[in-house]
Amino acid sequence: MYSKVSVIAMIAPSPDWFVGVDSIELCGNDGEWKDSISVISLPAWDAGTDSGTTFAGGNVETMPQDVVKKVTADGTELTTVNDFAKISFVKYTAAAHSISGGVSVCLSVAFLAILRFLY
Numbered sequence: 554m555y556s557k558v559s560v561i562a563m564i565a566p567s568p569d570w571f572v573g574v575d576s577i578e579l580c581g582n583d584g585e586w587k588d589s590i591s592v593i594s595l596p597a598w599d600a601g602t603d604s605g606t607t608f609a610g611g612n613v614e615t616m617p618q619d620v621v622k623k624v625t626a627d628g629t630e631l632t633t634v635n636d637f638a639k640i641s642f643v644k645y646t647a648a649a650h651s652i653s654g655g656v657s658v659c660l661s662v663a664f665l666a667i668l669r670f671l672y
Contacts, residue, residue: 559573559575560666562638572668587642593639595637598622599623599624640666642665
């Protein structure tokens, strides 16, 4: 069973800033789908492919590419910035219904990802 989700979203207009989550478990310890996943705070990340010094700076390709790192207020690891976005997951279960020819269709489970940018 595939019970984990990963999501990534670009922070435009920056060509290489993004937010995301990796391998969030959607099932509980009992093996059942969770009804929801609480809000998860997301920092902004810099993919290291653009050397612009500001969020909306022009495209200045980084060669060689830098490492992926959290975005900080002054570009150093010594400062922090507030979380850039929040994400939560809510289980959606559709009721079974019939389509032509008496065939029943039922979506067993899906999750709605709610991504909210804070800025």
